[in-house]
Amino acid sequence: MLGPVRAWRGDEPLATGSPQQRALLAALLLRGGRTATAAELIDALWGEEPPSQALAALRTYASRLRKVLGADVLVSESGGYALRAGDLDLARARALAGEAEKLRAGGERTAARARLADALDLWEGEVLASVPGPYAEGQRTRLEEWRLTLLETRLDVDLEIGAHAEAVSELTALTAAHPLRERLRELLMLALYRGGRQAEALAVYADTRRLLADELGVDPTPELSRLQRRILQGDTELARPVEEQAPAAAPLARPAQLPATVPDFTGRAAFVRELGARLSTAEGSVMAVSALAGIGGVGKTTLAVHVAHEARRHFPDGQLYVDLQGAGARAAAPETVLGSFLRALGTPDAAIPDSVQERAALYRSTLDGRRVLVLLDNARDAAQIRPLLPGTAGCAALVTSRIRMVDLAGAHLVDLDVMSPEEALQLFTRIVGAERVRAEREASLDVVAACGFLPLAIRIAASRLAARRTWTVSVLAAKLADERRRLDELQAGDLAVKATFELGYGQLEPAQARAFRLLGLADGPDISLAAAAAVLDLPLWDTEDLLEALVDTSLLESAAPGRYRYHDLVRLYARACADRDEHPPTEKEAALSRLLDFYLSTAARVYAIERPGDRLVDHLERTAYEGLSFTDRHEAQDWLYAESRCLLSCVRQSAAAPATLRRAVDLLWASLDLAESGTDSKEYEAVATVLREAAVRTGDVRAQGRAAITLAYVHQLSGRFDLAGEEAGRARALATGSPDPLPLCWASNLLGVVAFYRARYEEAEEHLVRAIEDFRRCEDLAGEASALCNQSRVHLATGRPGTAVAFARRGTEMYDDLGHALKGANGRYAMGIALTEGGRLSDASHCLREALTTFTDSRQRLWQGMTLFRLAEVDIADREYARAASNAETALTVLRDVGGEWRRGKVLMVLGHALRGIGQQGRAVVCWQDALAIFEATRSPEAAEVRELLTRCPAG
Numbered sequence: 001m002l003g004p005v006r007a008w009r010g011d012e013p014l015a016t017g018s019p020q021q022r023a024l025l026a027a028l029l030l031r032g033g034r035t036a037t038a039a040e041l042i043d044a045l046w047g048e049e050p051p052s053q054a055l056a057a058l059r060t061y062a063s064r065l066r067k068v069l070g071a072d073v074l075v076s077e078s079g080g081y082a083l084r085a086g087d088l089d090l091a092r093a094r095a096l097a098g099e100a101e102k103l104r105a106g107g108e109r110t111a112a113r114a115r116l117a118d119a120l121d122l123w124e125g126e127v128l129a130s131v132p133g134p135y136a137e138g139q140r141t142r143l144e145e146w147r148l149t150l151l152e153t154r155l156d157v158d159l160e161i162g163a164h165a166e167a168v169s170e171l172t173a174l175t176a177a178h179p180l181r182e183r184l185r186e187l188l189m190l191a192l193y194r195g196g197r198q199a200e201a202l203a204v205y206a207d208t209r210r211l212l213a214d215e216l217g218v219d220p221t222p223e224l225s226r227l228q229r230r231i232l233q234g235d236t237e238l239a240r241p242v243e244e245q246a247p248a249a250a251p252l253a254r255p256a257q258l259p260a261t262v263p264d265f266t267g268r269a270a271f272v273r274e275l276g277a278r279l280s281t282a283e284g285s286v287m288a289v290s291a292l293a294g295i296g297g298v299g300k301t302t303l304a305v306h307v308a309h310e311a312r313r314h315f316p317d318g319q320l321y322v323d324l325q326g327a328g329a330r331a332a333a334p335e336t337v338l339g340s341f342l343r344a345l346g347t348p349d350a351a352i353p354d355s356v357q358e359r360a361a362l363y364r365s366t367l368d369g370r371r372v373l374v375l376l377d378n379a380r381d382a383a384q385i386r387p388l389l390p391g392t393a394g395c396a397a398l399v400t401s402r403i404r405m406v407d408l409a410g411a412h413l414v415d416l417d418v419m420s421p422e423e424a425l426q427l428f429t430r431i432v433g434a435e436r437v438r439a440e441r442e443a444s445l446d447v448v449a450a451c452g453f454l455p456l457a458i459r460i461a462a463s464r465l466a467a468r469r470t471w472t473v474s475v476l477a478a479k480l481a482d483e484r485r486r487l488d489e490l491q492a493g494d495l496a497v498k499a500t501f502e503l504g505y506g507q508l509e510p511a512q513a514r515a516f517r518l519l520g521l522a523d524g525p526d527i528s529l530a531a532a533a534a535v536l537d538l539p540l541w542d543t544e545d546l547l548e549a550l551v552d553t554s555l556l557e558s559a560a561p562g563r564y565r566y567h568d569l570v571r572l573y574a575r576a577c578a579d580r581d582e583h584p585p586t587e588k589e590a591a592l593s594r595l596l597d598f599y600l601s602t603a604a605r606v607y608a609i610e611r612p613g614d615r616l617v618d619h620l621e622r623t624a625y626e627g628l629s630f631t632d633r634h635e636a637q638d639w640l641y642a643e644s645r646c647l648l649s650c651v652r653q654s655a656a657a658p659a660t661l662r663r664a665v666d667l668l669w670a671s672l673d674l675a676e677s678g679t680d681s682k683e684y685e686a687v688a689t690v691l692r693e694a695a696v697r698t699g700d701v702r703a704q705g706r707a708a709i710t711l712a713y714v715h716q717l718s719g720r721f722d723l724a725g726e727e728a729g730r731a732r733a734l735a736t737g738s739p740d741p742l743p744l745c746w747a748s749n750l751l752g753v754v755a756f757y758r759a760r761y762e763e764a765e766e767h768l769v770r771a772i773e774d775f776r777r778c779e780d781l782a783g784e785a786s787a788l789c790n791q792s793r794v795h796l797a798t799g800r801p802g803t804a805v806a807f808a809r810r811g812t813e814m815y816d817d818l819g820h821a822l823k824g825a826n827g828r829y830a831m832g833i834a835l836t837e838g839g840r841l842s843d844a845s846h847c848l849r850e851a852l853t854t855f856t857d858s859r860q861r862l863w864q865g866m867t868l869f870r871l872a873e874v875d876i877a878d879r880e881y882a883r884a885a886s887n888a889e890t891a892l893t894v895l896r897d898v899g900g901e902w903r904r905g906k907v908l909m910v911l912g913h914a915l916r917g918i919g920q921q922g923r924a925v926v927c928w929q930d931a932l933a934i935f936e937a938t939r940s941p942e943a944a945e946v947r948e949l950l951t952r953c954p955a956g
Contacts, residue, residue, distance in 0.1 A: 001029055001090040002143065003124030005131055007069070014068050020045060021061045023133040028074070028083035029090070030139055034407055037080040039541055044135030090143075093119045097150060100157075102391065105365040109161050116154035123147055152183050159187065164194040175204075179211055186224050193231050194239050201231050253346040257321040258375060261306045264430040267423030268303050271414065272310065275303075278412050279311040279373070279396045288396040289389060293404040294416035295554040295567055296327065296500030297456030300400040301377050303416065308375050308398055315373040315396070320344060322388075326380030327402060327503035334387040338363050341374075341388070356387055364391035371395060382408040402504055402554040418567065424448035424458055431462035432473070440473040447473060450480035451490070452568040456500060460492045467492075487572055501573040504555050515546040516555055517582055518591045519564070520574025523653040524646030526565035531646065534598035534625055535591045589657070594625045596654050596663050599647050601627030603670040606636040610673065610858075613818030615780035619742050620666040633821070637859060640673060644680045647671060652687050655694040665691050665706045675714050676862050681898055685714045692727075705734035705743040712750050717862060719902025719938060725754040745774040749787050756794055757902075759941045764794045782823060785814035789830040796834050804834040825854035829863065832870055841878045848874065862903075865894035869907045872914060881917025888914055905934035909946060916953065925953060 005022045007014040016022045027044040028036060036044075042054045051057065062081055066074040073084050100115035127143040128136045151174070158167045171188040178184060185208045192201035205220070205228040212218050219225070230238050281288050292300045312319060320341050324332045338359035342352050345366050353359055371394040379385045379401040385408070389397050405411055419427065428448050429437045437444045451457035465476050479489050490497040508516060518535050519527060527535070533543040547564050550556035559565040566574060582588055601623045608617045610633055630636040640647075647667065654664035668688060675684045688711040695703035712727035732747035752767035768791045775783035788811035796804035812827030828851040835844035848871050855864040868891035875884030888911035895903060912927035928949050935943035 001026065001088060002093065002122050002127055002147075004129040005029075016068070017061070017064055019130060019132050020057070021064060023131050023136055024058065024061045025065055025083070026128055026131050026139070027133075027135050028081060029088060030135075031082070035080045035082040037541070037545065039545075041081065045133045047134040089122045093122045093150075096122075097153075098391075100153070101361045102364060102368070104157060105361045106368065109157050113154060113157045113161065116150060116157065120147065120150055120154065148178065148181065152181075152187065155184075155187050159190055159194065162194075164191040167191045168195060180215065182208065182212075182221050182224050186227055189224075189227055189231065190238070198231060198234075202228065205231075253318070253344065254316075255318040255320055255344040255372075257344065258308050258312070258319045259305050259321060261309050262302055264427065265302065265306050266427040266430060267419055268299070268306075271303060271416070272307055275307045275398070275414065276310055279307070279398065280314050289399070289408070289411040290397075290414060291399040291401065291405045291408055291411045292414045292416050293401055293554055295454075295570060296402060296504055297454050297497055298416050298418060298554075299455035300416055302455065304375060304377065304398050304400045308373060311373060311396075315371045317370040317372050318345075319373045319375065321375045321377065323377045324379045324384060326378045326384065327500075327507070329506065331380040331384060334384060335359055337388055342366065360387040363388075367395050368392050369394070373398065376400070379403070379405075381405070404552050404554070406552075418453040419455055419458070421445070421448065421453060424451070424453040424455075427455065427458050428462045431459065432465050436465075436473060443473040443477045446477040447480060450477065450486060454497070454567065454569055456495065457490050457497050457569060460490050460495050460497065463492045463495075464489075483572060487569065487576065490569075497569055498573060498576075501555075501570060504553055505573070505577060508550075508553070508555075512546055512549050512553075513577075513581070515543075516550055516574055517578040518588070519547075519556075520566055520571045521578060521588055521592055522595055522646075522650065524649040526559040526563050527646060528643065529562045529564075530628055531595060531598055531643075532564065534594045534627075537591075537594055537625075589659075592653065593660060596650055596660055596667065597623035597625035598627050599643070599650050600663050600667045600670065601625065602639065602643075603627075603647065603667055605629060606640045606673075607670045609633050609636045610822055611782055612820050613780075614782040614820070614823075615778055616670065616742060619740070620670060621663045623663070633858075637673075640671065641677070641859065644674050645683070648674070648680060648683050648687050652690055655687075655691050658698050658700070661691070661694055661698060661700060662703050662706075665695065665703045665710070668710050669706055672710065672713060673860070675710075675717055677859050677898070681714075681717075685711075685718070688714055701734055701738065702740050705731045705738070705740060708734065709743050709746050709750070712747070716750060716753060717899065719900030721754045721757050721902070722939075725751060725758075728754065741774070741778050742780070745771055745778055745780065745783050748774055749783070749790065752787070752790055752794070756790065756797065757940075759797075761794050761798050765791065765798075768794060781814055781818060782820055785811040785818075785820075785823065785827065787811075788814070789827050792830045792834055796837050801834060801838045805831065805838060808834050821854055822858050822860070825851040825858075825860075826863065828854075829867055829870065832867075832874070836870070836874050836877060839877075841874050845871065845874050861894055862898045865891045865899060865907075866903065868894065869903075869910060872907075872910045876910065876913050876917065879917070881914045884914035885911060885918060901934045902938050902940055905931040905938075905940070905942065908934070909942070909949075912949070921953060925950065928953075 005016055005026050007016055007025075016025055023045050024041060027041055038055060038058060041058055042050050045058070046054060062074065062076075069083075075082050075084065096115045096119035100112040100119070103109070103112035103115065127140045127147075131140075155167050155171060158164070168188070168191045171184060171191055175181070175184050175188055185204055189201040189204045192198075192204065205224065208224065209220050212220060220228075227238075275290055275292075278290050279288050292304055294300050308319060322332065322337050322340070324337070335356040338356065339352055342359065342363055343349065345363075347362070347366060351362075353362060367390045369392070372390065374388065374390060374395065374397045376385050376388055376397060376399045379399050381401070381403055382405045385397075385399055385405075399405065399408075399411070404413065404415065406413070418424075425437070425444060425448055428444060432444075447461055448458055451461055461476060461480065465471055465473065480486050487498045491499070505513065505516065515532075515536055519532055522531075522535060529540060529544055529547065532547060533540050536543055536546070538546070547556060551558045551564070555570060557565050557567065578588055600620065604617045604620055605627060607614070609630055628639065630639065651664045651668050654660040654667075668684070668691060671684075675681050688707065692704065692707040692711050695707045708727045708731035712724045712731060715721070715724035715727060728747045728750040731743045732751065735741070735743040735747060748767050748771035752764045752771055755761070755764035755767060768787050771787040772784055772791070775781075775787060788807045792804045792807035792811065795801075795807060808827060808831040812824060812831055815824035815827045828847040832844045832848035832851065835841075835847060848867055852864065852867040852871070855867055868887045872884040872887040872891065875881070875887060888907055891907045892904065892911070895907065908927045908931035912924040912931070915921070915924040915927065928946050932943060932946040932950065934940075935946060
């Protein structure tokens with residue numbers, strides 16, 4: 001780096017590629033292993049006017065470098081790149097400069113000069129030679145300035161050890177090359193004076209003053225003027241080397257500054273062990289640094305103080321403590337803290353230097369050879385604490401901060417989460433008293449859950465209860481149950497949860513604060529990066545930068561790569577901030593509307609790729625915000641199932657506003673795969689009910705009809721056919737005569753299915769014929785195919801196997817022509833049933849196994865289970881009873897949480913037949929008895945058939 005950018009593996013030079021590729025390598029190396037985003041790297045290579053294909057070029061350069069350096073050296077992280085470099089000349093130079101600083105502070109100036117010379121020898125001509133780009137140019141200037149500073153320091157040490165004669169020639173050349181660097185001229189004057197050349201030294205000052213006046217219109221610095229006066233006065237002290245003037249070392253004290261640990265410290269046993277073991281390593285060959293991060297109120301300070309007290313025996317020379325006020329408006333300045341630390345270690349005020357660099361050097365020198373623990377509490381960032389870290393083995397630092405200090409080299413990072421429910425209840429009990437908690441255990445659990453298991457919130461709630469003997473735990477639980485008042489209830493004396501969150505919020509930049517407020521409005525358990533970009537109306541890269549910044553401040557949690565979540569109390573606080581600070585207030589509604597648009601637009605694309613030819617997507621509400629696109633159905637399915645809970649939460653939240661109700665209904669309809677797959681099917685049903693009720697309240701007929709369709713569909717899938725019929729009938733009545741055609745088609749189709757399952761075959765056929773006609777009018781081929789397959793089942797039940805097979809085949813062919821794999825599987829399912837009844841068992845098995853493969857691949861657990869059930873029927877007809885029992889047992893397992901009791905009863909009937917076929921009559925009877933109980937409870941016609949089975953095959 002300190003010359004042309006070159007790399008070696010052992011002694012073998014590596015090809016670093018084109019100038020732009022070397023620029024990327026340099027930009028990553030100069031970050032010291034930290035991740036650089038693609039946007040940062042593009043700016044580094046091209047500045048404000050990157051080429052149109054900058055991102056593609058960047059990826060090409062990165063790929064080429066990875067081939068040269070190895071995938072373990074150049075890694076992709078969080079949308080950017082990081083370089084895990086090995087031996088770097090720049091790092092060696094910094095290490096040598098640090099050693100020199102320590103040696104010089106300890107009086108070992110000759111050794112310090114050798115280290116500085118070694119550091120300067122690492123430069124080989126121009127820094128980053130021939131590397132293009134604005135970032136390289138800026139770093140080139142910075143590193144050249146650092147080289148000159150090191151050179152000045154080395155020359156300063158030369159004079160301190162009496163090598164003034166040797167320094168004169170070098171200083172003469174340097175002042176000619178850098179005429180405006182006054183520090184070089186000051187050193188030259190001192191070297192000349194110590195060599196007995198007083199007149200020349202004064203001439204240098206006169207020349208400097210004239211040059212500064214002519215070039216810059218300024219006078220020399222006070223330091224240079226002071227040196228001139230001392231030379232004029234013939235100051236004898238000025239002529240003596242510093243070594244002769246070195247003061248005696250001040251006596252060292254043993255500070256014991258740790259705050260008291262809390263008497264009711266609870267839990268955190270794993271963290272106490274982990275941190276204690278880490279701190280104990282400071283007795284060996286390394287300095288131990290541990291950094292605890294977490295949201296305000298999570299107990300970082302309490303844990304750190306407790307661990308520090310536990311580890312005191314490892315640090316007999318003292319313990320230092322400071323509250324760095326990092327969460328406040330005025331964080332403690334490192335130079336101020338260093339001053340107090342030095343005084344605590346016995347350094348006289350007169351011996352404490354002015355600059356932070358000199359104080360840090362003296363601090364590290366003072367700690368050298370000692371075993372001292374430093375607790376740096378409430379740090380703002382890594383830059384604040386770096387000067388405060390000890391520099392030698394035997395010492396250790398324990399840091400707490402709301403910021404994750406990923407840029408603190410060598411630190412052991414600990415993310416402190418909220419307490420476990422057991423730990424939370426234990427802390428609550430210790431403050432309130434075991435008797436009160438034992439009497440109301442459930443209410444106590446409600447309290448700690450309302451506190452989000454956050455230690456500060458639990459301590460406040462428990463302290464309030466302990467101070468009010470007339471309150472029961474239930475009273476407190478009721479107060480905390482109201483989310484609108486919860487944060488206000490969580491304050492006692494000078495402790496307040498809201499206040500600790502306010503400190504973190506107050507430090508956010510405006511864009512970060514806006515993101516914090518708006519993202520808290522969404523009800524989902526977490527939020528994806530793409531959904532967050534919709535809420536904020538920002539590009540993905542900008543959104544990720546904001547969210548990662550919030551993660552670093554511990555106001556947001558990274559739930560998984562690309563997913564983020566709030567602690568429950570932090571979300572309440574974010575919403576309070578949105579109510580207070582968001583201007584105009586309509587931006588809150590706009591943000592949630594964009595989120596709904598994102599989900600609806602994306603779900604529609606999932607539906608379209610899963611169900612080609614289905615006209616539903618053409619009749620959904622229009623969206624203003626674009627969603628995601630997918631390249632294949634598996635990618636689309638992955639998104640839908642991953643977003644299931646968030647999507648349903650958005651639907652439920654959007655039902656409350658008339659302006660978003662219709663889009664919410666359409667989003668639920670477009671996501672019906674969630675109901676068929678069993679993924680959050682209970683929540684799907686609950687949300688469908690909420691939508692139907694909201695639509696009735698607002699009087700929105702279109703929303704009512706569509707909500708009734710989704711609810712009817714859920715009831716039908718769960719085997720609640722009477723309820724399904726009621727909702728489907730309501731949907732058809734609402735849709736009749738309306739300009740909204742699809743609910744009418746779907747309602748007729750559903751009514752036909754319900755009538756079929758209730759053995760009302762004539763009625764079922766009428767509904768299905770009407771559905772076919774309605775779907776044809778809408779040019780909905782997929783819907784028509786669905787009704788044809790349902791019609792196949794009716795013809796089969798009424799003794800028309802030939803037309804049943806024909807209807808199923810026609811529906812399947814229509815699905816196949818549309819490329820509709822999932823519904824094509826439904827067609828094959830219907831075909832398999834018809835072929836089974838017709839005695840064509842091999843063909844039936846083939847159709848059903850094709851359907852099973854598709855259903856399994858599509859994660860459609862309902863139809864996967866029902867297809868296994870139908871295969872069991874084929875096996876029984878083929879007298880393969882053992883295989884039938886296996887298929888039926890598997891079907892029961894798959895249908896455990898989906899399909900409803902009626903379908904479970906059907907499988908139990910078939911399992912009973914299979915078990916009887918293999919001679920397990922007792923088990924068969926139990927299965928039929930369970931099936932009978934189900935059919936009687938659901939008032940299903942199959943009950944009569946099961947009674948007949950039990951009559952012919954009684955128990956025992």
